[in-house]
Amino acid sequence: MTTRADAQAILEQLAGPGAVLRDDQWTAIEALVVHRRRALVVQRTGWGKSAVYFISAKLLRAAGHGPTVIVSPLLALMRNQVAAADRAGVHAATINSSNVTDWAEIHDRVRSGDLDVLLVSPERLNNPDFRDQVLPSLAHDAGLVVVDEAHCVSDWGHDFRPDYRRIRTLLADLGADVPVLATTATANDRVVADVAAQLGVGDFGREDQDGGSDTLVLRGGLDRESLRLSVVNAGNPAQRAAWLVAQLDSLPGSGIVYTLTVAQAHDVASLLAEQGHKVAAYTGATEASEREQLESDLLDNRVKALIATSALGMGFDKPDLGFVVHLGAPSSPIAYYQQVGRAGRSTASAEVILLPGREDQEVWRYFASVAFPSESMVRNVIGALETDRPQSTAALEPLVDLNRSRLEMVLKVLDVDGAVRRVKGGWVATGRPWAYDEQRYRTLDEARRREQQAMLDYQSTDGCRMAFLRRQLDDPELGADERCGRCDNCAGSSYSADVDAAVAEDSRQRLxxxxxxxxxxxxxxxxxxxxxxxxxxxxxxxxxxxxxxxxxxxxxxxxxxxxxxxxxxxxxxxxxxxxxxxxxxxxxxxxxxxxxxxxxxxxxxxxxxxxxxxxxxxxxxxxxxxxxxxxxxxxxxxxxxxxxxxxxxxxxxxxxxxxxxxxxxxxxxxxxxxxxxxxxxxxxxxxxxxxxxxxxxxxxxxxx
The missing domain is CATH 3.40.50 (Rossmann fold)
Structure with missing residues (x-):
């Protein structure tokens, strides 16, 4: 019989002899391991969600159950998690785009039962070989399935990924007693409900006929006691960059400076490097091997900051990250909370500073303009696939008026909806009826507009900034008049928006x-x-x-x-x-x-x-x-x-x-x-x- 002492022993292997398993963590572990239930954990960054599933994985393996499958969104997250698993004596491996040469060996280890944990990117779930040869055995033998960063499943989450919705296929094939854990730090009420629907695991928190709940929901408070939130209105882009030049060395430890575009990340990194700061750019265009080296440089404090787009986000774990600065505001308070959550996990205080600009809204509008295409365009894609042989994405491009990235997004959504299917050699139409859910896309657009307005309201509020973010996330523990006592509106501003005229002019000239x-x-x-x-x-x-x-x-x-x-x-x-x-x-x-x-x-x-x-x-x-x-x-x-x-x-x-x-x-x-x-x-x-x-x-x- 699994006991709390067993879980405590594994936690000490993971986090050191001083670590103590909390009551809420044990509640989740007990539900998964002892009662074989499904659970949704919505807890702030740093709460210890990964400890819950690694401890559960090892306990289930010791009890004779199959390997744990973790669906994880980012390479940085996977690398950190494999390292954490090794510390606890858990045999873990990952299948992702950066280790293609290892896939065959890993597949063999899955089939032979040599692995305790397999971390898989959501995109792999619909790779024909993986879906047809590896996934069935995983679904049959899995001891636990974990959906990490589960807000990605939701249309309402800030980082919607069509591939995540394929997870419902995996869950549908599981045995009735296979526990499922969905975890996230960024889910409001709407996202929580939608995650349940997308994963097909019932209504989270709904009472069943026996008075119990079909799925355990652990939802904690989202206050981050170490974060000092500030908004600094430093002026135009050059003035804001100059502010960063002047203030970077005064920020504690090492950290992340987020920009809204790849070009801005490189501009700021070049400007700071010319001024003698140890920084580097990190974007979605950065090669996988270089990303790993840059993450290591930040983890080991060899750089003062990485100047990054949102590509450096979920899962990057540096407990002593001293600051997060945003040169430009994300379009959603939920996305903002997720990114600033990288800071101050194991420090008493960390600085979180937003330097907004009027041009931010132009970037928001651009990204909104490349959302899901019109019904006629989507039906053109389906029609182009109604042939007697599969069509590759490259072959489809001249047949439909969509660029590569939007075409791939449409194909993934249609795949999830059952209208098309990915096979060896490309894509085919299934012949199943498909309806364009115009109301859904209109509603999503309206929700995005509300989130953008909320981000503007965050910048202008004279109330507590942490309470504002927690309210956006429907924090169940937020009191009516609660204030953090740390943000610039509660404790006074720590940073002046003024920039030395000479520094500002030098930065302007360089930019x-x-x-x-x-x-x-x-x-x-x-x-x-x-x-x-x-x-x-x-x-x-x-x-x-x-x-x-x-x-x-x-x-x-x-x-x-x-x-x-x-x-x-x-x-x-x-x-x-x-x-x-x-x-x-x-x-x-x-x-x-x-x-x-x-x-x-x-x-x-x-x-x-x-x-x-x-x-x-x-x-x-x-x-x-x-x-x-x-x-x-x-x-x-x-x-x-x-x-x-x-x-x-x-x-x-x-x-x-x-x-x-x-x-x-x-x-x-x-x-x-x-x-x-x-x-x-x-x-x-x-x-x-x-x-x-x-x-x-x-x-x-x-x-x-």
């Missing part, structure tokens, strides 16, 4: 250095033949690498460029011309351009043509005028690469070959903005076909 390289497209999108376009393979007649003044998301030039492109079309301003000249002067081209040509524009024809004319005058280049659209050309609205290429083919009139020949060298091709790169690629081919030996793309701005 406003213009010039970002844009890489040319090197490969034609697959499947163009299906759209009547005879292009395939490598691009051999496209442009050379190009330059832009800045990205729209940059902390330096971003705001200036966004304002410029949002205004009515007009002559190019002098400051923008000067920035363009600096970019051209620093361009390390092999052969200097001898001519300049502007691209025709639906929205900024005067801006673009005047910039080309000014550059021709200042650089003593031949002005080749404007590469005009053909009369029959239609504006390109497609998001998908293949559709864009097809729409851009034949979009421009042929330029004068005699004028290009007379220029005698490369042509600088000027546009207002570049996003996918296909417009500059296709236009460059037209200019090269008229005799230009090379085309050098230049634009005022890149979208990212």
């Amino acid at each position: 406003m250095r213009p010039g970002v390289e844009i890489s040319p497209r090197k490969q034609w999108p697959s499947g163009l033949a299906k759209l009547g376009v005879d292009l395939s393979g490598r691009i051999t007649d496209g442009p050379a690498p190009g330059r832009v003044i800045g990205r729209l998301t940059d902390l330096g030039w971003g705001a200036r460029l966004r304002t410029l492109l949002e205004q009515d079309d007009a002559e190019v301003p002098d400051d923008v011309v000067q920035a363009a000249v600096k970019v051209l002067a620093a361009w390390d081209w092999q052969v200097r351009p001898t001519a300049v040509m502007a691209l025709d524009s639906d929205t900024h024809p005067l801006l673009t043509s005047s910039l080309a004319r000014r550059l021709a005058e200042l650089g003593r280049l031949t002005d080749l005028g404007v590469l005009r659209y053909t009369p029959e050309r239609r504006p390109v609205t497609a998001a998908n690469s293949a559709y864009r290429v097809a729409a851009l083919r034949g979009a421009w009139e042929s330029p004068d070959p005699d004028a290009i020949s007379a220029a005698g060298g490369p042509v600088l091709l000027v546009d207002a903005m570049t996003d996918t790169g296909w417009t500059l690629t296709m236009a460059a081919r037209v200019v090269r076909s008229a005799g230009a030996p090379a085309v050098l793309p230049f634009a005022l701005a890149a979208t990212s």
Whole structure:
């Protein structure tokens, strides 16, 4: 018979001889191990949720039950959990994108019963080999199934992942006495109810006919006694970056500085590094091996901070993390609480500082704009799969007007809904009826808008900031007039928004250095033949690498460029011309351009043509005028690469070959903005076909 003493002994192996198992942790363990129940644990970061499932896993294994399956969302979380399991003598392994070469061996260990714990990313649940060969034996033999960061299951959670909804398939195949544990630190009442529905485990907390509950709910208070919350309104992006330059060394220990975009993370990391701070950028674009090294550097205090996007979030565990700073506000108080929860787990005090900006809402709107597509687009995907053989994602792209990331999201949702199925070789339609739940998506959009407003309210409230966040999460232990006594509104502000004028100007100058390289497209999108376009393979007649003044998301030039492109079309301003000249002067081209040509524009024809004319005058280049659209050309609205290429083919009139020949060298091709790169690629081919030996793309701005 399992006893609390057994659980206590394993906890000491996990956390050291001084660790003490709390009553609420034992309640969860007893429910899972002794009573074989299902449980939802909603507890603040640092409560010890992982201890509950590792202790339960070892106790169940000792009692002769099968391995524990943990569905876990992030590589950082998996690595930390495998290390924790090893400390307790638990044989654990993980299957994820960074250890592909180990998968076969791990599958064999699962089948032979050599593993106590298998950590699996939600995406693996629908890999055909894993789903058909490994998952059935796991479902049959599992001793416990854990769904970590279970708010990801919910449409209402801040990090919805379609793959998480596949977990209900795994649970449906479990034996009746296999316990299930769902854990999260960020779930309000709405998320709790939806997690129950998505996982198909009944109504959490509902009384059954015997007066009991079919699922145990352990929901604790969400106050974080160590966190000192502050909001500092330091001004524009450059001023906020300068504030960070001035204040970083005064923040306790090492920590995380969150930004809203990848470009901002790199901008801030470069700025701080130039000022002598030990920092590094960490984003979703960072290679897996480099991420692991950066996490290790932060854990061992070899860096003062990682400048990160939300890619460094759930599961990263540094108990003594001294601070979390947000340079820009997340769009949800729930997401904000989850990210600041990284700090102060084992310290008496940790600083949590928000530096909001007016441009934050523009980033929110962008991410909202790439939400689930319209019904007609989704039905196009289903229709394209109604063939006699599987279609890969790459093969589907030229058949539907969706870019790769949105197409993959649609396929995953349709898979979960049963309309399509992933098989070897790609995707197939199942033939099952499918309904577009427009009301659901509309309701979700409305909920996101409310969360965005709540985040603005958090910034402006004169009440307790911790109480505000706890209220957003429906904290059951929050009193009506409770105050934390630590935040800037309760205890007074610890940080001035003022920045030394010299520091602010130096930071502005550094951030406003213009010039970002844009890489040319090197490969034609697959499947163009299906759209009547005879292009395939490598691009051999496209442009050379190009330059832009800045990205729209940059902390330096971003705001200036966004304002410029949002205004009515007009002559190019002098400051923008000067920035363009600096970019051209620093361009390390092999052969200097001898001519300049502007691209025709639906929205900024005067801006673009005047910039080309000014550059021709200042650089003593031949002005080749404007590469005009053909009369029959239609504006390109497609998001998908293949559709864009097809729409851009034949979009421009042929330029004068005699004028290009007379220029005698490369042509600088000027546009207002570049996003996918296909417009500059296709236009460059037209200019090269008229005799230009090379085309050098230049634009005022890149979208990212």
